Amino acid sequence: MSWKLEGTYFESCNCEAACPCVFLSKPTEDECGVLIAWHIDKGKFEDVTLDGLNVAFAVRSPGHMAQVKWDAAVYLDERANEKQKDTLTKIFAGQAGGHPARLASHVGKILGLASVPIKYAAEGKRRSLTIPNIAEVSIEALEGQGGAEITISNHPLCIAPGQPAVTARSKKLSYKDHGMSWELSGKNGFFSRFQYASRTGARCRSR
Numbered sequence: 001m002s003w004k005l006e007g008t009y010f011e012s013c014n015c016e017a018a019c020p021c022v023f024l025s026k027p028t029e030d031e032c033g034v035l036i037a038w039h040i041d042k043g044k045f046e047d048v049t050l051d052g053l054n055v056a057f058a059v060r061s062p063g064h065m066a067q068v069k070w071d072a073a074v075y076l077d078e079r080a081n082e083k084q085k086d087t088l089t090k091i092f093a094g095q096a097g098g099h100p101a102r103l104a105s106h107v108g109k110i111l112g113l114a115s116v117p118i119k120y121a122a123e124g125k126r127r128s129l130t131i132p133n134i135a136e137v138s139i140e141a142l143e144g145q146g147g148a149e150i151t152i153s154n155h156p157l158c159i160a161p162g163q164p165a166v167t168a169r170s171k172k173l174s175y176k177d178h179g180m181s182w183e184l185s186g187k188n189g190f191f192s193r194f195q196y197a198s199r200t201g202a203r204c205r206s207r
Contacts, residue, residue: 004043005043005194007041009193013034014028014187022156040054050084078116078117098196140169169187
C-alpha cells in the first residue's frame with residue numbers, strides 16, 4: 001500500500017500548558033482527556049483522493065499516556081464517500097502503517113466510530129473545531145519573546161513527527177459523548193502541520 005497525507009492538526013487537553021505528557025511525564029491531572037483534529041490538505045491512498053477531509057479523535061487516558069492504554073472515539077467527515085470513509089478508517093486505525101499505526105498501538109478500546117459534520121478552521125494563531133452536539137474546541141498560540149510563537153521540537157510523544165509543535169492555550173474545550181464530558185478553558189493546546197505516509201513514524205513514539 002502506498003499512501004500519503006499532509007495538512008494541519010491541533011489538539012487540546014485537560015493538562016496545564018504546556019502538557020508534560022509530550023516529555024513522557026505524568027499528566028497534570030489524574031487522567032488525560034484530549035481532543036485531536038486533523039485537516040487533510042492533500043491526501044492520496046492508492047486511487048482514493050482524500051483532499052479537504054477532516055478527522056477527529058476524543059481520547060481518554062486513565063493515567064500516564066505512555067504507560068496505559070487509551071479509550072478513543074473516532075469521528076470521520078460526513079462529506080467523505082464510502083470508499084473515502086473506509087480508507088480513512090484503515091489509515092487512522094493503524095492498519096495501513098506509518099505514524100498512525102504508532103498512535104493506534106496505544107489505544108486499548110474504541111468507544112465508537114461516527115460519520116459527522118466537522119468544521120475545522122486554522123486562522124493565524126487560532127485553531128478551532130466544531131462537531132454539532134458533540135464537541136466545540138478553540139485554541140490560540142501563546143506568545144513568547146517578542147511576540148514569537150513558543151515551539152517544542154523533537155518531543156518523544158507526538159502527533160506530527162518532524163514538525164515543531166506550537167504551544168497554545170484553549171479558549172474552550174467542550175465535549176460530550178460516550179460517557180465523557182469535558183467543559184474546560186485555559187488549558188493546553190498544540191498545533192502544527194503534519195505529513196504521514198506509509199513509511200513514516202520513526203521519529204517519535206506516538207502522540
